[in-house]
Amino acid sequence: xxxxxxxxxxxxxxxxxxxxxxxxxxxxxATGLDCVExxxxxxxxxxxxxxxxxxxxxxALTWFGRVPSTFTVAGxxxxxxxxxxxxxxxxxxxxxxxxxxxxSTTGAYVSYWGSHADELRIVRDRRVVARLRPTIxxxxxxxxxxxxxxxxxxxxxxxxxxxxVARFAAALVPHYPKDDVYLSADGRYLTLTRYAxxxxxxxxxxxxxxxxxxPLDAPGxxxxxxxxxxxxxxxxxxxxxxxxxxxxxxxxxASVASFAGPVHAWTPDGxxxxxxxxxxxxxxxxxxxxFGVWGAPEAGRTATLPNVLxxxxxxxxxxxxxxxxxxxxxxxxxxxxxxxxxxRADLSQAAPDAAARLARIDASPRRSVRPAAGDISQFxxxxxxxxxxxxxxxxxxxxxxxxxxxxxxxxxxxGERVCVDDGLGLETCYYHTSLPLVxxxxxxxxxxxxxxxxxxxxxxxxxxxxxxxxxxxxxxxLTR
Numbered sequence: 182x183x184x185x186x187x188x189x190x191x192x193x194x195x196x197x198x199x200x201x202x203x204x205x206x207x208x209x210x211a212t213g214l215d216c217v218e219x220x221x222x223x224x225x226x227x228x229x230x231x232x233x234x235x236x237x238x239x240x241a242l243t244w245f246g247r248v249p250s251t252f253t254v255a256g257x258x259x260x261x262x263x264x265x266x267x268x269x270x271x272x273x274x275x276x277x278x279x280x281x282x283x284x285s286t287t288g289a290y291v292s293y294w295g296s297h298a299d300e301l302r303i304v305r306d307r308r309v310v311a312r313l314r315p316t317i318x319x320x321x322x323x324x325x326x327x328x329x330x331x332x333x334x335x336x337x338x339x340x341x342x343x344x345x346v347a348r349f350a351a352a353l354v355p356h357y358p359k360d361d362v363y364l365s366a367d368g369r370y371l372t373l374t375r376y377a378x379x380x381x382x383x384x385x386x387x388x389x390x391x392x393x394x395x396p397l398d399a400p401g402x403x404x405x406x407x408x409x410x411x412x413x414x415x416x417x418x419x420x421x422x423x424x425x426x427x428x429x430x431x432x433x434x435a436s437v438a439s440f441a442g443p444v445h446a447w448t449p450d451g452x453x454x455x456x457x458x459x460x461x462x463x464x465x466x467x468x469x470x471x472f473g474v475w476g477a478p479e480a481g482r483t484a485t486l487p488n489v490l491x492x493x494x495x496x497x498x499x500x501x502x503x504x505x506x507x508x509x510x511x512x513x514x515x516x517x518x519x520x521x522x523x524x525r526a527d528l529s530q531a532a533p534d535a536a537a538r539l540a541r542i543d544a545s546p547r548r549s550v551r552p553a554a555g556d557i558s559q560f561x562x563x564x565x566x567x568x569x570x571x572x573x574x575x576x577x578x579x580x581x582x583x584x585x586x587x588x589x590x591x592x593x594x595x596g597e598r599v600c601v602d603d604g605l606g607l608e609t610c611y612y613h614t615s616l617p618l619v620x621x622x623x624x625x626x627x628x629x630x631x632x633x634x635x636x637x638x639x640x641x642x643x644x645x646x647x648x649x650x651x652x653x654x655x656x657x658x659l660t661r
Contacts, residue, residue, distance in 0.1 A: 214455075214483075214484030214486075216487065216518040216519065217469050218521065220501070220518060222516075223273055224514060225273070226508070229244060229554060230491070231243075231504075232283060233494060235287065238269060240265070240266040241264075242266055243280045243281070245260060253560050255560050255659070261278070262279075263275070263293055276304065279302070281293055283321075285322040286322050286325070290325060303327065313331075313338060315329040315331050317355050318642070325339065327339070328368055333348050333354040334348050335347045335349070335392055346390070348392050349392050355373055358636055359376055366407055367410075369389060369412050369427075372405050378593060378638070379593075382402075382637075384399060401418050403418060404635075409449070409451045410451030411451055412428060413426055415445065420436060422456070424454060424476045437456075440473055443458070446493060448474065456472060456475055459577070459629075460488040461627060462507065463550060464535055465488055465506035466535060467488070468487070489516050493576075501517055505554050506532060509541060548627070548661060549581040550579070550582075551581070552570065552580070552609075553576060553577065553645050554572060555571045555576075561655070567647050567648030568647045568657070568658055569644050570644055570645050571644040573643065574615070574634055575633050576633065577630045577633065578599075578611050578630070580629050581627070581647065583601075584604055585602050586624070586625060587600045587602045588600035588610070588621065589620055592638065596635065596636075596637025596638025597613070598610050599614060607649060607650070608649070609648065611632055611645050611648075612645065613636060613637050613640050613644060614633060614635045616635070618633070619631045649661055
């Protein structure tokens with residue numbers, strides 16, 4: 182074992198000890214999962230992503246603001262900003278211009294990508310202490326050490342120094358966005374997904390201490406996601422879900438049809454999965470959805486979650502659930518819910534202004550709502566035939582309009598797509614998805630989840646290409 186690998190192993194053991202501390206442990210899947218009590222928070226608009234600090238006290242919020250631009254047909258661009266929200270006091274303070282904030286395991290550091298994705302900044306006590314240049318967007322904190330990929334190396338930043346942990350074989354050096362890499366929560370393992378334009382997808386799983394990779398035995402898999410704790414891997418197929426404990430190889434699977442719906446979320450402790458249906462997110466925060474707990478001894482219990490959209494995350498201690506609701510066809514706002522023990526929730530609660538927001542949305546001259554909680558990275562302009570909405574990998578894509586699902590499957594440039602026809606000549610399609618949540622012939626409501634954000638087809642990063650055709654002719658979905 183190299184010195185770097187030995188140091189990494191020591192860090193992993195230390196991080197495991199922190200996670201095992203009863204004072205820091207998250208509630209079990211049996212409690213704390215009825216999340217219906219709205220918590221007052223500042224009016225933060227257009228939140229794209231929310232990342233909890235390890236102590237569940239602070240949220241790193243990525244949101245976008247509109248700035249004038251002479252380079253787009255719309256006359257504006259949408260730029261991403263990161264603020265830190267103190268949940269107890271409601272105070273906000275800026276972190277930086279950029280996206281993808283990530284907390285170190287102790288909460289001492291926050292990393293984020295700069296505004297042009299040209300460098301990864303590490304911040305401590307409001308001061309940038311390091312600037313790195315990974316070649317893969319995904320990074321993982323283990324304790325106060327940061328694992329990242331640069332070229333053919335898995336590297337580690339710690340206390341201002343950078344060292345090499347492992348090197349990848351030449352044939353498996355990741356090249357983004359053709360290859361997408363994610364590291365397990367404990368930093369021991371990583372997955373590599375390699376996309377091809379013919380729809381072929383190769384998946385590998387590796388060990389960070391050595392960099393060794395092997396094919397992932399999951400033929401037909403469409404979507405992978407690590408648990409928020411440890412090294413449990415969710416593998417989703419078109420018709421079933423699988424939970425695999427990577428160290429032991431133990432796995433269990435179930436048909437998606439056996440659950441109340443196709444949308445998933447991890448329990449806060451990462452031991453089990455929640456599966457259910459999300460009510461149409463127009464305006465969002467106006468309904469509570471039951472989810473079944475699956476994949477742990479507590480299976481058979483239920484959880485209740487609000488129908489918010491966006492990243493939809495539990496706090497590590499399981500006491501809060503966060504997402505966004507709509508304030509117009511384009512805009513959203515932050516929503517925070519307190520979670521209580523199962524069976525004690527008051528399901529009569531709902532956002533008090535939900536009816537007013539729905540009336541405002543319905544009064545808009547536009548019928549179509551933005552299909553994801555994300556910023557527009559490209560408009561219908563030149564040869565570009567749709568609106569690109571950038572959002573975190575795996576977050577919800579919803580139908581911008583009601584109608585009949587007409588297409589689900591592969592498109593040579595657009596990757597995995599879902600198309601919906603409103604019956605009045607307007608067909609909207611959602612490209613580059615990772616996983617469809619609907620099937621052809623199914624009727625969907627406006628705001629109903631239809632797929633997950635992905636990287637299939639020709640992409641520069643996770644986003645949905647939102648395209649509209651009126652009687653077969655391309656139109657701007659922002660005008661419909």
